[in-house]
Amino acid sequence: MSDLHHPCEHWAESVSLAAAGCLPSDEEQEVRRHVETCSDCREQFRQLTELCRALAEAPLATDSTGEAIIERIMSAFTADVARHPDVRTRAEMIHPPLVFRSLDIWTWIMRSPASRLSAAAVLLLAIGGIATWFHGSGATPAAPSEPLTTIAPIVALPPQVVDPDVTNEIDAGDSSKPVPPQSQTLFRDEFCDLANSRGGLYDGKLVLDSKRTRAIGPFAASQFKGRLALTVAELSEALGADSRPGVLRVEWEHIPESIDYSGFRYQGRIDPAQRILLPQIMTARTPEDFRGFTFRAKFKAVNKTRGDEATIKFDLRIEPVEDRSYDNRLDFGTIEASSTWKAFEIDLADAKNGERFVESFARRGSGLCALIFAQAGSIDDYHDGDGLLIDDIEILDQRNQ
C-alpha cells in the first residue's frame, strides 16, 4: 500500500475524514473537487470510502437488542425525573442558596482533624443548650422538610367481596356505570389532548414522532423472520368510546412469519409527571391488599381489510418499570376485542402473578408502571393490519365503597 504522493500529502487527512463522513459539507466539496482532478487521491478516497462503509455496517446486528436497552434507560431516567422533577436554574447554580454555600465552607473547614474535634465539642454544647431550651419552653421542634415526592401510605386494607363475574370480561354495559364519588382516581387518560402523530418499529428500527404526546412504544423480539412493522398512532380527531375525539391506535401493520413476542408499552403522557405512577399500591404486602383497586379501559378491534369482522386477541398486563419486568407483571390475562367498543374492568386483586408484582414494588421503592398490550400466543393468529383502538384508561382506588 503506497501513501499519497508528495504534492498531495496535505490532502491525506482531509481525504480520510471526508471518507469517514466527518467533514462539513463545504470542506467535503473541496476534497471531492480535488479527487476529481487527482487519480491517486481518487483511488485513496475510493478505498477509504469502501473501508468506512464496511466499518459502519459492522455493528448493525446489535441494533435491535439496543432498542430494548434504550427504552429501559429512558424509563429509568423518567422515573428519576419524576422523583426529582426540578431542574436548577442558572442563577441557582452560579449563586447557590446560602445554606449550600455555608455547607461548602463547612466541608472545607472540616478537612482538618483539629477542626473536627472542636466542632464535636461545640455540637455537644449546642445540643445540650437546645434540649434545655425546648424542655424549659415547651416548644416543638420544626418538622423535617417535605421530601420531593410524597407517598401516600395505605393505612388499612380491609378485604372486600367483589363479584367475580363482573371482572376479567369485556362488558359493554360497564362502560356507562358511573364512578361513585368516593372513588379516587390514581391514573386517568381519556386521550382528549392527542396530537396527530405516528411512529413505530419497522424491521427492527425504532422511529419516534417528535409530536407525540403519549409515552408509548412498540417492542419485539430481536429475532424474527420476514417483515415486521408495529405502529403507534395518536388519532386526535377519531371518535372514541365516549364519542369524543381522541383515540390511541396500536397496530401490527406487517406480521413476520415468526416472532416470539411483540407488543406495545404504554406509560402515560410524555410529561414525566403524568406517567402511570402508583405509589398508593406500593405498601401492599399481599395481592389481596390490592382489593378495591380497579383497572378500566375501553377497546375496539380494527383492520382496514376486515372491517366489521375485525377481532384481535391481546395479552394485557401491568409491569413495573425495571429489568425482568415481565417476570414481575400483574397479569390481566388474554382479552379479545371486536369491532364495537367494549369496556374492560378488573379488580387488581383478581389479576394473576400478584405475589411477584407485590415483591417487586417492595424491593424497588418506586411505583412507576407500564401497561403492556402484547401479542397473545402465536403470531400466526394475527393478520397484517390488525389494530387495537384504546380509550379511557383508568386506575381507581375504590376501597372505601
Add this chain to the structure above:
Amino acid sequence: MNTSEDDQRELIDRAQAGEAAAFERLAEQCAVRLWRCALALCKDRHWAEDLVQETLVEAWQSLARFDGRCELSSWLHGILRHRYLKGRRQQNSARHSASDGLDQMPCMAHTPGRSAEMSEDALRIRRTVANLPEEHRLVVELRFFAGATLDEIAAVLGCPLGTVKSRLHHALKKLRQMNLTVNLFTLDRE
C-alpha cells in the same frame, strides 16, 4: 422525523426552564449514541446502561450549566466520560489497583456472547479493529460502531478535536493496510 436545529434550541430552552418532558425528548435523541459510546468505553452492557442513565440524570440536574458553546450531545458525551472515569476509579480503588484511564479497556470484539449476533464479515472487521493500537481503536469504535461525531468523540476521550482527526486518519490508514493483508491472505487460500 429528525428534530431541526431550531426545534432543538427550543427544546433546550424549555428544558432549561424546567420542563422535564422537553429534556426527555432531547435525551431520547442522544440516548442511542450515548449508549453505544458507553459500550465502546466500558464493554459491559449493564454498566453502559447505568452510565447512560447516570449521565442523563446528571445532565438534567445541571442543565443550567449548559451554555450552548458546544452541541448538547457533545456536552452529554463529556458527562459520560466523567461518569465512566469515576466508575473506573471506584473499581480500581476497590481492586487496590493504581491503573486508571482509557488504556485498560478490553476490546469490543472480544465481548462474550456477541459473536453469535454478528455476521462473519462484521466479526472479521471487529477483529481487525481490535488489533489497532488502543488510541486508534477507540476512535474507530466510537466513530463507526457507536456513530459518534468527532466533537462527541473529543468530549468522550477528553482530547482536542485536532487529535481526534489525526487519530482517525492514521487509524484508517492502518486499517487499510491490515485489511489489504487480510484480503491477500484470503485470495492466497482460494
